[in-house]
Amino acid sequence: MRPLFAALVLSAGVTLWAGGAVARAPAEFDLADFGKIIIQPRQSAGSTGLVFEQAIGDYQNEPIITYGENSPIVRLGKPIGRLDMLFEGDKTGFCTAFIVDDQHIVTNHHCIPGMGGDPSGAVSGVLAAQFVAGFIKPGNSQGVDRFTVSPQIVETSRELDYTVLRVFGNPSTKYGKLELAAADPEDSEFLWIIGHPQGQSQHISREGCAAAIPAISAEGKLMHSCDTLGGNSGSPVIRLSDKRVIGLHHAGDSRTGFNMAIPMTRILAQSRVLRDASGEQPAARPVAQQQASRAVGQAPGPVAVAPATGDSCLALWTEAKIIGCAGYETYVAECGDHTFASMAQRVIQRECSVPSRAPVESDMRALTVKAGGGGDYSSVQAAIAAAQPGMRIEVYPGTYTEGLDVTKPVEIVGxxxxxxxxxxxxxxxxxxxxxxxxxxxxxxxxxxxGTYFGFHIAAGSVIVEDNDITSKGLAVMAVRANEGATIRRNVIHDGAQGGIFLFEEGKALIEDNALFGHSLGAIEVKEGADPIVRGNTMRDGGGSGLFVNLGGKGRYEGNTIFNNALANIEVKAANDPLITGNIVRNSQQGGIMVSDGATARIENNTVYANTFSGLEITTGANPTVRNNEFRDGAQSAIYIHSGGKGVIENNDIHHNAFYGISVKGDSAPIVRANRIHGNSYEAIRVREGGGGTYEDNDLSANAAGAFRIEEGAGSVIRRGNKE
Known part of the structure; x- marks a missing residue:
């Protein structure tokens, strides 16, 4: 029997009954839509097709490009983008999000944890996410940018229906940010809502768009008459008078005939990230006083971020060293004349770029390939042989039982x-x-x-994107002795051996791919190969998710790696790879393993819920481990043995089933300035010839105390620790 109370219809398609917290499954899109810019709207109910959350009179939500590419409205909407999400269970969803600073975007809570089934927000259920900016022309992806989003929640509130996510690449340098208002709107005040209804190009709700009377309901919601559709979840409600965000749109209410948003004043009161981004505290005065103050004439805030100068550049430089490539790129863009700019440029050239050339431009028509006839060719290889350099080859549906050997610069597109x-x-x-x-x-x-690869890049440079690739032979992809490659938004799966194998100094930018189901590692790097690997998902493999092997290099940033049969990340005899900003969880063995004399920089990762240690350092390995979180492991957070070394500093190590750090077997790490707390035994255990230096750590609040130094331990230096 249907409950006798009204329904609140959330913008992503979820329904919450006003009398309880029962949620209906969200509207879903096809798996194939993830990674695309142009998608077909499919959200519907019954036989009537698209269903408005709440259309007030005639539906008024129009493409923003209607006002012209250089209009103030389009400029205002630049920091607003589409949030694309690929969920566990092969479901895809779309919401709206907007930029608030150089690292963070804001959307609705129900877009991420609500869809992932975890009301706490600790785990999102998202395998991959991206922020799509600049999508303003219906059916046209030209000029659109994609930015990888970490699926780990930075900050969230189910009650206030907001979530803050980390975005890589600093889109604010190109698209600016929105300013947040620390005051509620007046009754009947004119508003705009800009977003991506149904995942389509950016739209604005402008005509008849205003706050209700009263603007703020008894339940603390901002009531408004702006028309929206599913996919508008997370859209900013913008006050017309000063172009600041006064609310976060999230639902429609059939009881009142109005749509609803959460007032930004309520969110700012709870959100440290957004208060820091806005640079102001929420007003504590009554609403009427706030409105009177604004009526006297507050100056409207700017939409774009002002260039950094002076102390701001020094702060950006400090932040860049933590964030990595995106941070260095931001620093150079905004502080090109500052003290460390030349150093940052060298870091970018060395670590943050991989050459990859686009196809040679050609005015020649495309060649068509149709398996059943009717095209220029029925064989793709025949079309390649006939094509002139720079030609486009269009391949139509069919099964082509042939291997392709490409020796000339062409574009092959399905x-x-x-x-x-x-x-x-x-x-x-x-x-x-x-x-x-x-x-x-x-x-x-x-x-x-057979003993062949699915896609073998043996020389030159190529862009491989939006494909589904598998192999019953060798690795699904091989990259070797080439000038560069870009491998992005592919589904790379079920390899009889590994996923992507880079060797013989192979070079590639590997981003936003889904890699799963391989018998061996999802990505293996060795013999001087030096990729940039970011924003990928590596899961459910028979080996490690990421294996940086003998002589391997590279930068591994913002990936999600989980549920692999061996360590999620293994670094063996590698040459100082940078592993930063990754989520490493739920391995069937350890989180990260560093061995055989490898050096590595392991920074700013979140490592949790692994079956063995979160980090194992062994056989002479000597990594630098900074600013990570190691938590909720089934054994010790960090296990150092068999001559392991390393510098372990400024990490948060907590709530592991054994020790925070366990050291034995002639190992001698330097452990300093860490916070080690909430572990089931002592913070640090040293035994069987293990030693090391332990200084300035906070070792309080562990179940069995600070140190356990056993008989037979080696030389242990302890100083400045809080025990």
Whole structure:
């Protein structure tokens, strides 16, 4: 029987009954839509098609480009983008989000944890997420940028229905940020809502868009008459008078005939991140006094971030060293004449760029390939042989049982649903690439047996994007002795061996891919290979998620790595890779393992809920481990043995089932300035010849005390610790 109370319809398609907290499953999109810019609207109810959250009179929510690319309205909307999410269980969702500072975006709580099934917000259920900026033209992806979003929640509130997420790449340098208002709107005040209804291009609700009377309901909601659709969840409600965000749109209420937002004053009162971003505290005066003060004439706040100068540049430099590439790029962009700018440029050149050339421009028409006839060719390889450099080859649905050998710069693009455009090769590589440049996109590539790769990049440079790739032979992809490659937004899965294998100094930018189901590692790097790997998901493999092997280098940033049979990340005899900002969780063995004399920089990662240690350092490995969180492990957080070394500093190590740090076997780390608390035994255990230096750590609040130094331990230096 239907409950006898009204429904609150959330913008992403979730329904919450006003008399309780029962949630209906969210509106979902096809898995294939994740990573695309242009999607087909599919959210519907019954036989009537699209359902408005609440349309007040005639529906008024129009494409923002209607006002012209250089209009003030379009400029105001630049910091607002679409949040694309790929959930566990192969479901895809779209909401709206907006930029508030150089690292953070804001959306609704029900877009992330609500869809992931975890009301606490600690785990989002999101495998991958991206912030899509600049999507203002319907059906046109030109000029659109994608930024990787960490699926780990920075800050959230179910009651206030807001979530703060970390975004990589600092989109604020190009798109600016929105200013947040620390005062509530007046009754009937004119408003705008800008967002991405149904995941489509940016729209604005402007006509008839105003606060209700009263603007703030007895329940503390901002009531408004602005028309919205599913996908508008997380849209900013913008006050017309000063262009500041006065609310976070989130629902419609059939009882009142109005849509609802959470007032920004309520969110600011709870959110440290947003208070820091706005630079002001929420007003404590009564609403009427706030309104009177504004009526006297407060100056409108700017939409874009002002360039940094002086002390701000020094602060940016400090932050850049923590954040990495995105931080250095921001610092150089805003502080090009500052003291450390030349140093930052060198870091960017060394660690943050991989050469990858786009196809040669050509005015020639495309060649078409149709398996059943009717195109220029029925064979893709025949089209490649006939193509001039720079040509585009359009491949239509069909199964093409041939391996492709590409030696000239061409663009090979599937036209239609990639699941229906299949390149399938046994006893051959599905694709072997040696051309100086080019692109392969929107196809299904299957290596069907034999000692070959699914996609073998053996020279040159290529962009590989939006494909589904698998292999029954060797690794799904191999990158070796090449000039550069970009591998992004692909589904790389079920390799009979590994996912992506980089060796012989292979180079690639690997971003926003889903890698899963491989017999060995999702990504293996060795022999001087030096990739940038960011924003990927590496899960459910028979080996490690990431394996940086003998002589491997690279930068590994913002990835989510979980549920692999071996350590989620293994670093063995590697050459100082940087592992930063990753989520490393739920391994069937350890979180991160560093061995065989490897050096590595392990910084700003969150490592939790692994079956063995969160971090194991062994056999002479000597990493630098800074600013990480190691928590909720089934054994000790950090286990150092068999001659392991390392500098362990400024980490938060808590609530592990054994010790915070366990050291034995002639190991001698330097452990300083860590906070080690809430662990089931002592904070630090040293035994069986283990030693080390332990200084300036906070070791209070562990169940069995600070230190356990056993008979037979080696030289242990302790100073300045809080015990």
């Amino acid at each position: 036209i239609g649903n990639r699941a229906d455009i299949v390149i399938k090769a046994a006893e051959d590589n599905a694709v072997r690439w040696t051309a100086e440049s080019g692109r392969v996109a929107n196809m299904t590539l299957i290596q069907d047996g």
